[in-house]
Amino acid sequence: MEEIPHVVLGKAVKARRTRQGWTQTQVAEAGGPSHATLVKLENGNLPKLTPAVLAKLDQGLNWAPGSAVAIMSGGEPTPLETSRRAVVAGPQHIPLPVEELTNLIKLSKVVDTGLAEADADARAVRLARRAMRDFLSRIVGRYATELLERNGGPDTQLPAIIELSFGELLDQPLDPDNALEREEQLYRRWLSGRLTATDVETEDRFRARWQHSQDVWGSAGEGPARRRA
Known part of the structure; x- marks a missing residue:
């Protein structure tokens, strides 16, 4: 039996995230969907996927635009491995007394x-x-x-x-x-x-x-x- 598209996408999201060593919170902070949305998607419990969520998945997981849609259509994502993640940048937050x-x-x-x-x-x-x-x-x-x-x-x-x-x-x-x-x-x-x-x-x-x-x-x-x- 063919797997449902959102389930296939959820598995791909989890595989990409764990392979790169990113937490769900880190993906969300990098421009991806919220932590709660990622949890539901990876567990196969998010059947309704809006264009905004799909675009955020590409951003948060460092995929080329359209990758999430491609997965749901039976294709493969395009990783952008020469991204900002290859550079050790400064902190995104600093203390403010x-x-x-x-x-x-x-x-x-x-x-x-x-x-x-x-x-x-x-x-x-x-x-x-x-x-x-x-x-x-x-x-x-x-x-x-x-x-x-x-x-x-x-x-x-x-x-x-x-x-x-x-x-x-x-x-x-x-x-x-x-x-x-x-x-x-x-x-x-x-x-x-x-x-x-x-x-x-x-x-x-x-x-x-x-x-x-x-x-x-x-x-x-x-x-x-x-x-x-």
């Missing part, structure tokens, strides 16, 4: 005020102010995400101090132009209990991401987030 984050917020206010006083009507000034606010929002958002992962999550009551500190950030309108930032915003809302109505795929994706964070901190001796009694 809370003190520096505070300094960045202060600097943003100084720059914002100065630009506003210089020429509040100039288009270039408005764009600069918006860019500064957007950048700062992303930086603060990443910090808030980790803090919420450590203190929030399913069936958890957020400490009042976190609600007071990040309530405004959590209530900001969702970014209509940046899909990755929108995903982060939704995840933070889910961690804080603000996102109550979600589809099954989103719920599974966020729960898997949160559980992974608990496993990481548990292995580091920090323990999981405190559950509500």
Whole structure:
């Protein structure tokens, strides 16, 4: 009996990943689908594959564009072995001490005020102010995400101090132009209990991401987030 295309693809994805020594998280961070999606696909439990997911598989597994589609059609993928993975690059993340984050917020206010006083009507000034606010929002958002992962999550009551500190950030309108930032915003809302109505795929994706964070901190001796009694 011929194997179902999505099952064939799942096996090819797992074979490529394990042969290269990559974890599912590493594939996701390299531009592939989410960790939860990869788990389902490799287990043969993801029959619905969108063009976006297929394109992300090519990116995350370092295949030539169209490779995932080719596999589902009975063909073979085209590895790009002369890729960025052959080069040892610098870290993708660097620590940002809370003190520096505070300094960045202060600097943003100084720059914002100065630009506003210089020429509040100039288009270039408005764009600069918006860019500064957007950048700062992303930086603060990443910090808030980790803090919420450590203190929030399913069936958890957020400490009042976190609600007071990040309530405004959590209530900001969702970014209509940046899909990755929108995903982060939704995840933070889910961690804080603000996102109550979600589809099954989103719920599974966020729960898997949160559980992974608990496993990481548990292995580091920090323990999981405190559950509500």
